[in-house]
Amino acid sequence: MKTPRALWLLLLLAVSTGNALAQSRAADSLHQLLRNFPRPDTTRVRRLHALISELAATDAPQAIALSRQALTLSQRLTDTVSIGRSLLWLSILHRRLEQYAPARYYTRQARELFAQSHDRRREARACLELSLIDVQQSKPASALAWALQGLPLAEQAREEGLQAQLRGTIGSIYSQLADYTSALPMLRRALRDGQRLNDQQVVSAALSGLASLSQVLRQWPDARRYFRRAIAVSRQMGDTQNETINEIGLAEVCLAQGDLPRARHHGARARALVRATQDDYNLPAVELMLARSFLLAGQPDSAVALAQLGLERSQRSRRNGNISSAADILAQAYAVRQDFAEAYRYQRLFSSYQDTLTGDAVQRKSSALRYNYELEKQQSQITLLNQTRQLQTQKSARQRLQLYALLAGLTGTGLLAGLLWRNARLKQRINRHLNEKNTEIALQRDDLTSTLASLKAAQTQLIQREKMASLGELTAGIAHEIQNPLNFVNNFSEVSTELVEEFIDGPWQQLPEAEKAYATELLDNLTQNLQKITHHGHRADNIVKGMLQHSHGTSGQREPTDLNTLVTEHLPLAYQSFRAKNKDFTITITSDFDPLVGQVKLVPQDVGRVLVNLYANAFYAQRQRQQLGQAGYFPELTVNTKRLATEVQIRVRDNGLGMDAETQLKVFQPFFTTKPSGEGTGLGLSLSYDIIVEGHGGMLTITSQEGVGTEVTISLPV
Incomplete structure (x- = not known):
């Protein structure tokens, strides 16, 4: 999954808004005042800071030179506040030029100065600046530490605007770390505070953060709505840089929905804004978004060319998020071009950066x-x-x-x-x-x-949990390392099978009749060997995917769900899926749902996966018994729900083959299966047990009798 971009943070990078002509006039007026009143006092320092604010968005080098003048004069006047403001301006300007080492150096100096003078408000602003520097370098853990350090300082200083900015920053970082439960309330509060304070920068930032969060959660209507609102606010403020960022985000949402024309429309608008403002910061993001659109359109060569440009620019600026995205696009594009060596190389690069950005550590x-x-x-x-x-x-x-x-x-x-x-x-x-x-x-x-x-x-x-996560990381690491060579085994076995078929259709026809029989025997043996390699390779692939699911656990969010509806909806889905592979299989289904069950707070996707697995196991056991040809046997499945004092129960009972006592003790163990080789991975019931017991605090029990059937009971606390 692609790491969500902290769009709203980039909105704070804008240091001035408004009409360019008005800015030019204000700058000319300040230049005139500085020439007419050269006296080195605090008034001159304030005028220098005002001129820096006007020039920051249009002439960064001149703004840096003026900031150094203001710093020198402030140090001569021993004005602590002015020294700190000058240092912060130097940090902001270097950060906008992606010169992170001097930006961090100046901000740390300012923070130490404000801490010594017990200036909580400005110390909190310095912490915010350090957090933004780490965000631009894709260092979410360090960025979160600085933002959490700045928030209590802003609360002590009763700076509501600064509190809103810090909460928005924290919410956006939580979203980048996939902690969506913590991210959503932070971003919503930042939006409410920005609207209450009439702070358009905070409003725009919070809207972008909510848009990115909705994009990650695949809530496409909300994502489009928030991005459009953010674009409107940015355009109203004259903030073209953040208008570009939101156009890119809206284009990516359209790509995710497969709406290629609309995606290219917004991509073209973003590219026009980048060219008009010579915005080198957002140029790699535009190139990568367009590369992804070419990949979706089946044009891998164009995708490779644009992704290579985006990767080179991102590596120069050390922006890990863009590097990860570029590596992902290149891996997919080279795979489409069947250049598997390059695809594997970029896939490893993507995995290493992805682990850095969103790893469990x-x-x-x-x-x-x-x-x-x-x-x-x-x-x-x-x-x-x-x-x-x-x-x-x-x-x-x-x-x-x-x-x-x-x-x-x-x-x-x-x-x-x-x-x-x-x-x-x-x-x-x-x-x-x-x-x-x-x-x-x-x-x-x-x-x-x-x-x-x-x-x-x-x-x-x-x-x-960290100890258990370490075991999951080990399992995921082993499965991940097995996955790549296994993919090559499967791919090359299929390619080799096609080559044998091409040889039979072509050069084999030209062999002498005396050699055809021997060649046919060799080719038949080779074909059978390749088919066995493919069969067992796919079986191993299913086992590896099961290991990855087992190590990842659940990441969904609990929500009130109508349990009877959930049980009812997944039953026909599982039955039709089983019938697609076993067309002669029919069954009698009996259901008894307690109307008092009502809504239960759970993760519907995970519990639905458990139900589908239980139904499929029941159908399989009944199918096996049906094939024995017992007289008078007909498959029957009973599903019922019941509400008790402290829990709700789901019971699934079948009249299949049943299990002995020894097998019942092992069914929840990973990789244990009663199915023949190639028909099961032995991870279904293990995953179901983790979801119900570990994920929801419930119970999953099985009672079975050989030759009679099996009953599975799910108990969920209310």
């Missing part, structure tokens, strides 16, 4: 960063409560001392009794109030302690 690192961020927030609240309690204790001590001093200074018998009674009542009231406060603080402390314990338990579970 990167996702686990991002999960740890998010966990540490939440843990630090909880610990900060605990510290604040402890400080409040200490202040209450000190206040109580001072009140008691005042009370004792008052009692010691009282004189007179009648007056002493009245004052003692009054002070006793006062002390009781104060103590009661303090006890109530202490009780409230203790309850809050206990709640936070419980939350901290829950977070630590979650950390323990995360470590356990």
Whole structure:
């Protein structure tokens, strides 16, 4: 799957919008002011910064020279804020020129300066700039770390606009890391905040992020709608660079839907914008999008030429995301051209960059960063409560001392009794109030302690998941390395079979009759050998694909689903699929669905895959028993659902061959199968067990009797 581009982040790269003529006039006016008032003071620094803002989008070299002038003057004036602003401008300008080393150097200097002066707002902005630098270099884990570090600083400074930008950045990175559950609320909140603050940059950025997320989730209508809205906002602001980016995204959505004319229409608009603005940053993305359209149109030569250009430009700028996309296109194009050596080379390049961008290690690192961020927030609240309690204790001590001093200074018998009674009542009231406060603080402390314990338990579970993920990575790595040579075995066996057939149709006819019999025998043996290689190669390919599915696990999102509808829809699909291979097979299906089952929160695609597998196994067992020719036997399948107090159940019962007790103990083991060689991989029930038990916290049980049939029960918690 192609890694989603963080489109909205690129929207923040624009440092100025508006009419070019107005910008030119403003720049001329500022040049005139700087010439007429050469006095080296803070006013001149502010004018230099204003002129840099006007020239940043049109004349980056001159803007860099002016930023260096502003930095030198600010250092001479020892103006910390102006020094930091000058450093940030140098970083932004170098980043726009894809000169990441100096950009990171200047931003780190600015951040250290703001941290020393306790300027939370500008320190947060420096963290955002460091995050954007890492995003452009396709380093999502490091980018997420900087954004999560900047968000609490912006919250402390109560900078709502900066908070919205950081949340949008975090949401876009989560999307790039395939953490869609975390990405969606972040991007939606960024959009709401941008609309509330009337910040068109944030609105445009959030729309692009939501469009990219919908594109990855294959929600095509939403993706098109968000991209069109983003294009309209960018055009309204005069931001041609981000209008180009969104045109590219819309073209890619059309390509994914197979709408080639519409894709080329938007691709042509993106290319026209790139040429008009000499936008070298977006040029590789346009070339790669057009290369993909040629590949879809069956023109691999054009696809190779454009993808090679995009790859060379991306390698010069070290943009890993574009390098990965270019390698993917080249691998597919060379495969179409049957140049398998080049296809294999670019496929390995694609795999290496894909692992760098979205590997499990990167996702686990991002999960740890998010966990540490939440843990630090909880610990900060605990510290604040402890400080409040200490202040209450000190206040109580001072009140008691005042009370004792008052009692010691009282004189007179009648007056002493009245004052003692009054002070006793006062002390009781104060103590009661303090006890109530202490009780409230203790309850809050206990709640936070419980939350901290829950977070630590979650950390323990995360470590356990990492251990299991390591085993999955090993399995996936082995399967991946087997997959490529296995593809070559299958391809070359099929090609060799075609060569034998061509030889029989051509040169074989010209052989003498005395040699034809011997040649025919050799060719028949060679054909049979190649057919066996192909048969067993495809069987091995199915096993490898099963291993990859087993190691990947589930990645879907749970959603409320009508369970009866889900069970009903997949039953005819499985039956028709089985009948397509066994046309003489018929069966009686009986169903009993509990109307109280209603909707259950689950991953419909994964549970549907489990149901199809169970139905297929039942049909296979009944087909095997039917072939025994038993008198009076007819296949029957019973499917029912039932809602209990804490769970819902799905039961699938067949009257097939059944299984003995020893086989029932092994059915959930990977690669164990009762089917003959070549008819099963032994991964279906293993995957089903992982989906129901590990993925949904349910139960999957099997009861069977030889010669009678099998009943499978799925239990899902509600």
